[in-house]
Amino acid sequence: MKAINLIxxxxxxxxxxxxxxxxxxxxxxxxxxxxxxxxxxxxxxxALVGLSALWQLVPFSKAMSTDEPYAERGYPTTTR
Incomplete structure (x- = not known):
């Protein structure tokens, strides 16, 4: 699945x-x-560009649900 995400x-x-x-x-x-x-x-x-944009919604939604964007910015992902 990584290859299709990169493509x-x-x-x-x-x-x-x-x-x-x-x-x-x-x-x-x-x-x-x-x-x-x-x-x-x-x-x-x-058409391939449009379909690719739709496909990229999957990893985007996964990243949003796992707080990955916060990890990439260096923000803490846990609260104290």
Whole structure:
């Protein structure tokens, strides 16, 4: 399961960078690389990015339920 988490995280990052470029420079990198927004390959990449974001909800919810974000910030996870 670790491999799929890394792959989906990478795709979410790709999607985030693409949206950042769209917002800042009106440049759609995925469309440019794969032949336009309506090209089949572009649509596959968009769909994989969207599915990856949904998949990443699972580790996110697990991290929130185990106080993992607090551990990563160095905050104590137990109360005294």
């Amino acid at each position: 989906t995280l990478l795709l979410v990052i790709v999607g985030g960078v693409n949206w950042g470029l769209v917002g800042l420079a009106q440049f759609d990198l995925v469309a440019t690389l794969f032949g336009g927004q309506s090209a089949t390959l572009s649509r596959i990449v968009y």
